[in-house]
Amino acid sequence: MALIVHKYGGTSMGSTERIRNVAKRVAKWARAGHQMVVVPSAMSGETNRLLALAKELAPSKTTDAYGRELDMLAATGEQASSALLAIALQAEGLESVSYAGWQVPIRTDSAYTKARIASIDDTRVRVELVAGKVVIVTGFQGLDELGNITTLGRGGSDTSAVAVAAAMKADECLIYTDVDGVYTTDPRVVPEARRLHTVSFEEMLEMASMGSKVLQIRSVEFAGKYKVKLRVLSSFTPWDIDINIEAASGTLITFEEDQHMEQAIISGIAFSREEAKISVLGVPDKPGIAYQILGAVADANIDVDVIIQNISRDGKTDFSFTVNRTDYAKTVDLLKDKVLPSLGAQEVVGDTKICKVSIVGIGMRSHVGVASKMFRVLSEEGINIQMISTSEIKTSVVIDEKYMELAVRALHKAFELEQVPV
Amino acid sequence: MALIVHKYGGTSMGSTERIRNVAKRVAKWARAGHQMVVVPSAMSGETNRLLALAKELAPSKTTDAYGRELDMLAATGEQASSALLAIALQAEGLESVSYAGWQVPIRTDSAYTKARIASIDDTRVRVELVAGKVVIVTGFQGLDELGNITTLGRGGSDTSAVAVAAAMKADECLIYTDVDGVYTTDPRVVPEARRLHTVSFEEMLEMASMGSKVLQIRSVEFAGKYKVKLRVLSSFTPWDIDINIEAASGTLITFEEDQHMEQAIISGIAFSREEAKISVLGVPDKPGIAYQILGAVADANIDVDVIIQNISRDGKTDFSFTVNRTDYAKTVDLLKDKVLPSLGAQEVVGDTKICKVSIVGIGMRSHVGVASKMFRVLSEEGINIQMISTSEIKTSVVIDEKYMELAVRALHKAFELEQVPV
Numbered sequence: 131m132a133l134i135v136h137k138y139g140g141t142s143m144g145s146t147e148r149i150r151n152v153a154k155r156v157a158k159w160a161r162a163g164h165q166m167v168v169v170p171s172a173m174s175g176e177t178n179r180l181l182a183l184a185k186e187l188a189p190s191k192t193t194d195a196y197g198r199e200l201d202m203l204a205a206t207g208e209q210a211s212s213a214l215l216a217i218a219l220q221a222e223g224l225e226s227v228s229y230a231g232w233q234v235p236i237r238t239d240s241a242y243t244k245a246r247i248a249s250i251d252d253t254r255v256r257v258e259l260v261a262g263k264v265v266i267v268t269g270f271q272g273l274d275e276l277g278n279i280t281t282l283g284r285g286g287s288d289t290s291a292v293a294v295a296a297a298m299k300a301d302e303c304l305i306y307t308d309v310d311g312v313y314t315t316d317p318r319v320v321p322e323a324r325r326l327h328t329v330s331f332e333e334m335l336e337m338a339s340m341g342s343k344v345l346q347i348r349s350v351e352f353a354g355k356y357k358v359k360l361r362v363l364s365s366f367t368p369w370d371i372d373i374n375i376e377a378a379s380g381t382l383i384t385f386e387e388d389q390h391m392e393q394a395i396i397s398g399i400a401f402s403r404e405e406a407k408i409s410v411l412g413v414p415d416k417p418g419i420a421y422q423i424l425g426a427v428a429d430a431n432i433d434v435d436v437i438i439q440n441i442s443r444d445g446k447t448d449f450s451f452t453v454n455r456t457d458y459a460k461t462v463d464l465l466k467d468k469v470l471p472s473l474g475a476q477e478v479v480g481d482t483k484i485c486k487v488s489i490v491g492i493g494m495r496s497h498v499g500v501a502s503k504m505f506r507v508l509s510e511e512g513i514n515i516q517m518i519s520t521s522e523i524k525t526s527v528v529i530d531e532k533y534m535e536l537a538v539r540a541l542h543k544a545f546e547l548e549q550v551p552v
Numbered sequence: 553m554a555l556i557v558h559k560y561g562g563t564s565m566g567s568t569e570r571i572r573n574v575a576k577r578v579a580k581w582a583r584a585g586h587q588m589v590v591v592p593s594a595m596s597g598e599t600n601r602l603l604a605l606a607k608e609l610a611p612s613k614t615t616d617a618y619g620r621e622l623d624m625l626a627a628t629g630e631q632a633s634s635a636l637l638a639i640a641l642q643a644e645g646l647e648s649v650s651y652a653g654w655q656v657p658i659r660t661d662s663a664y665t666k667a668r669i670a671s672i673d674d675t676r677v678r679v680e681l682v683a684g685k686v687v688i689v690t691g692f693q694g695l696d697e698l699g700n701i702t703t704l705g706r707g708g709s710d711t712s713a714v715a716v717a718a719a720m721k722a723d724e725c726l727i728y729t730d731v732d733g734v735y736t737t738d739p740r741v742v743p744e745a746r747r748l749h750t751v752s753f754e755e756m757l758e759m760a761s762m763g764s765k766v767l768q769i770r771s772v773e774f775a776g777k778y779k780v781k782l783r784v785l786s787s788f789t790p791w792d793i794d795i796n797i798e799a800a801s802g803t804l805i806t807f808e809e810d811q812h813m814e815q816a817i818i819s820g821i822a823f824s825r826e827e828a829k830i831s832v833l834g835v836p837d838k839p840g841i842a843y844q845i846l847g848a849v850a851d852a853n854i855d856v857d858v859i860i861q862n863i864s865r866d867g868k869t870d871f872s873f874t875v876n877r878t879d880y881a882k883t884v885d886l887l888k889d890k891v892l893p894s895l896g897a898q899e900v901v902g903d904t905k906i907c908k909v910s911i912v913g914i915g916m917r918s919h920v921g922v923a924s925k926m927f928r929v930l931s932e933e934g935i936n937i938q939m940i941s942t943s944e945i946k947t948s949v950v951i952d953e954k955y956m957e958l959a960v961r962a963l964h965k966a967f968e969l970e971q972v973p974v
Contacts, residue, residue, distance in 0.1 A: 146608040153609075183636055186568040187575075188643040196639050202650055203635035206628035213625035214605055217618050221610040228624055232654070233699055254699075277655055277676075 132301035133165045133259070137269065137291030140174035141308045142365035143211045146218075149173075152306075153218035155369040156264060160224055162373050165259045167298065169269045169291040170215050172207025180204055197242025201271070201281045204243075205231070208268040208287065216266050226264040229254065231271035231279070236290065238272035238280045245272060245280035247289065247352075250297035267294055285346030292349040296356035303353070303360050304380070305345060310364035311381035312337065312344055314547035315399040319538050322548035326397060328382045333397045336490040336524045350383065357385055395493030395500055396545045399538050403485045403531055405435060406458035407517060409450040410465060412476025415442035419473065423449055426469050432457045436486065436519045436526060446476075450517060452528065458482050484516065485534040488526040489541060501525045507544045513537055554723035555587045555681070559691065559713030562596035563730045564787035565633045568640075571595075574728075575640035577791040578686060582646055584795050587681045589720065591691045591713035592637050594629025602626055619664025623693070623703045626665075627653070630690040630709065638688050648686040651676065653693035653701070658712065660694035660702045667694060667702035669711065669774075672719035689716055707768030714771040718778035725775070725782050726802075727767060732786035733803035734759065734766055736969035737821040741960050744970035748819060750804045755819045758912040758946045772805065779807055817915030817922060818967040821960050825907045825953055827857060828880035829939065831872040832887060834898025837864035841895065845871055848891050854879045858908065858941045858948060868898075872939060874950065880904050906938065907956040910948040911963060923947045929966045935959055 136159070138152050152170070160166045180203050188196060212228040219226035234255060238245035258265045269287025272280050282289050288305060295303035310325060312334065317323040329337070331354040335347065344362055353360040363380025413419050420439065427434055437451045453461050458480065465478045494500045504525055508515060513536065517528035529537060542548065558581070560574050574592070582588045602625050610618060634650040641648035656677060660667035680687045691709025694702050704711050710727060717725035732747065734756065739745040751759070753776040757769065766784055775782040785802025835841050842861065849856060859873045875883050880902065887900045916922045926947055930937060935958065939950035951959060964970065 146605055149609060180632060183568055184639050187571060187636060187640040190643075196642060199635040199638040199642070199648075199650060202638070202652070203632050206632045206635075209631075210602060210605075210625050210628045213621040213628075214609060216621040216624070217606050218609040220618060220621070221612075226621075228621060230624070230701075279652075 131163045131165065133167070133298060134159060135167045135169065135291055135295040135298070135300045135303040137169045137287060137303065137305045138171065138365055139287070139305075139307045140171040140176070142306055143170050143172070143215070144174040146214070148365075149211070149214055149218050150221075151369050152215060152365065153222050155306075155365070156215075156219060157222045157224050158369065158373055160264050166264045167255060167259070167294055167300070168215065168264060168266050169287055169294060170208065170211045170266065171269050171287040173211050176207040176210070177204055180207060198278055201242050201245075201279050204281050205268070205271040205279045208270045212266045212268045216264075219264050219266075224264050225262055226266065227258050228266040228268070230268050231290070232273035232277075234267060236267075236272040236293070238274055238282070240274040240276065240278065240280065242278075242280055244283040245274065247272060247282070247293045250293055252294075252298045255294075255298065282348075285349075288346040288349035289352055292352045292356075292358050292360065295358045295360075296352060301359065303358050305349075305360065305362045306365035307344065307362060308364065308366065309344060309362070310367065310379065311362050312383075312398070314397065315401070315538055315542055319401075319535050320399075320542045322542065324548050324550070326381050328384050329397055330492045331383055331385045332523050333490050333492055334383050336488065336521075337398055337400050353383060354385060395497045396489050396491035396547065397493075398490050398547065399541050399545075400488045400490055401485060401534055401538055403534060404455050405452040405484065405486055405528075406455045406480060406482040407436075407450060407452045407484050407528055408458070408461055408465070408478065408480040409448055410469070410473070410475050410478055411448050412446045413449050414474055415445055415447045419447075419449065422473055423465070423469055424451070426464060427453070427461060430460065430464055432461055432464075436517060436528065438517050438519060452484075452486065452517075455482055481516075483531050484528050485531040486526050486528050487534065487537045487541070488524050489545065490524045492523050494523050494525070503544065504541060507540050508537055511536055511540050553585045553587065555589070555720060556581060557589045557591065557713055557717040557720070557722045557725040559591045559709060559725065559727045560593065560787055561709070561727075561729045562593040562598070564728055565592050565594070565637070566596040568636070570787075571633070571636055571640050572643075573791050574637060574787065575644050577728075577787070578637075578641060579644045579646050580791065580795055582686055588686045589677060589681070589716055589722070590637065590686060590688050591709055591716060592630065592633045592688065593691050593709040595633050595636075598629040598632070599626055602629060620700055623664050623667075623701050626703050627690070627693040627701045630692045634688045634690045638686075641686050641688075646686050647684055648688065649680050650688035650690070652690045653712070654695035654699075656689060658689075658694040658715070660696055660704070662696040662698065662700065662702065664700075664702055666705040667696065669694060669704070669715045672715055674716075674720050677716075677720065704770075707771075710768040710771035711774055714774045714778075714780050714782065717780045717782075718774060723781065725780050727771075727782065727784045728787035729766065729784060730786065730788060731766060731784070732789065732801065733784050734805075734820070736819065737823070737960055737964055741823075741957050742821075742964045744964065746970055746972070748803050750806050751819055752914045753805055753807045754945050755912050755914055756805050758910065758943075759820055759822050775805060776807060817919045818911050818913035818969065819915075820912050820969065821963050821967075822910045822912055823907060823956055823960055825956060826877050827874040827906065827908055827950075828877045828902060828904040829858075829872060829874045829906050829950055830880070830883055830887070830900065830902040831870055832891070832895070832897050832900050833870050834868045835871050836896055837867055837869045841869075841871065844895055845887070845891055846873070848886060849875070849883060852882065852886055854883055854886075858939060858950065860939050860941060874906075874908065874939075877904055905953050906950050907953040908948055908950050909956065909959045909963070910946050911967065912946045914945050916945050916947070925966065926963060929962050930959055933958055933962050
């Protein structure tokens, strides 16, 4: 008998018919002898519906001003879906009980709409499990020190599930979603993309941050920190398949290096069209310039991704970085108005028609020549590389966005990702 | 400066436009210098939508089996509308904060779907009021001793508002609804029906229990017990009328007898088509028969309204009572199967095509002849009276339902209810 956490996304909870299927799946696991904790998202569309009502009432204000009330509002979506799932499980003949985040409680800080989990008291949940019940815990939400409801931000239910699994030392946390695992790249771009049976925590982190969108990045960090055995799988496979087959499906996220000994050097190719690049040209090369430029950007709450500074020539250097495309104009204005004059730099230039393509693989650590192979492949396709950034297990390039699909397909083929590694 | 509680029903909260109007009205009261606590219902249709989802998932079970989860589910409706109202008030430039029942907390027993309020801790609400905020408290819900969410049953938001007003010793509790007060009878039946400026607590109780549906009966009991100044008024009058005119509109529910010195003997006429009558004929007249009959009915959770037992003849008596029409068949079956054999009674007969018409008035206490005037009026219209039941301030008759409108109109005219009492 194991302690298992299931997490179901909004699409999986999207109708009473689907909730019934979730209940049947959970019932199957419970009847196989497992202690079950289930973390559901709100029914798909519900969170957007609620936030749209708030937007209608306060069109001119930022969400920050209403953070507390937005969380109060949005948290109802998961509370309702959790109660519905408990009812569906009872209709299946199982004893079941739902707990809102504040009832567990899942304690968080007070950063409304993007709170972070501080601690989880699992006493009540354990008591219910020992009493033989399936316990539903609302995803996405918690309770701050002052007794206010908080939410964890978009995708926060993944984090809730992993955090509950960590707090309870669950044997496995299964994230049921609308894809059946993590792929070598997006199958819509490369039809030959292959589902990975396992992917390392570090690779998953790099894939998630690159927009693979299978799991919220914070949930993966959490799983890594607390060594939660995490599996991503589809809730749209029939619920009545053999439980052993289901338990081995999807993609397992692993944390031990030795499991990767026989794996391919590269696990996948991530890409993102959501960034823009900005360069500050002719910056006097003296200590503190990076801080002068990026400090101002950070103060304006703009996230920076790739950062590049090359060697200087004639005492001047060029400083480049990428930001989210929606922050592009704001960032350029900020640099021109506030930074350029005091910095004595030449000018600010930029481009929004770019994309970032990354090869990710834990094997890169011990294999030289992976990055150079990537550059060769792109060169053979006639694709000019605008920026390069590398980490231990990832090499990213910024290129013209019109070449994105071409680059991803060529790299997928060159690294033979469609083949199962021997 | 007074402490005022406003309560808004589901229709008043039915759209973002209406919520905005509620916010403007509350803002007007707050800007006039009052400390404001607002108790909203869920947006109209929301509670039904949620319960319909539950019904789809568990079609064959009674709501009792899922009580805890139904409350968890239904309580989200008020939490969402409360947060939306707080946001709308903030958009109006007022500081505002919403509290769910469990956050106040409003403590109740554990009778899911029909819980009763045990106590209210107003500390947090007072702190927010002193800080200059409008405080929104979710209606309809509370927290039991074990930390579970409970709901108070249909119309429970009225009770929440009155209970909050009682706990905080509010100067007045205004119930905003879709009617502009309590009428002498339903204006759809009698176009001349007149709005009462005041109605006594006892009269209101009798009117509410007769299906006037303006206020939940328990809220009126609560107001009486704790001497809450309670006013029923319409949220559909323009929000920008003069606050003094608004504060004096609607119907005030009063508790001091002397306020009625100049009032009419009869305040109103209530009626209900929702009942059915049942008679057990030829019951041996010995101690314990009432308990034998009604004990079995109560054990089956069937509510009984009018109960009549006339004097016996030849050692036998007839025992009659009314139940809700939906419980009629169940009650007759129960009596035939379980009660009749052991009781040695002759037979069970009944009729669903009946109605109950009542005249209500605190003046009846000191004026003889009111009941006999009622019987004379009905007699003059050729209406046969099937059952009679009287209390200190009410006389009810059961008649054929086809005469209901005729009876109500004739009585309204005979007691001159269309005229303001001198």
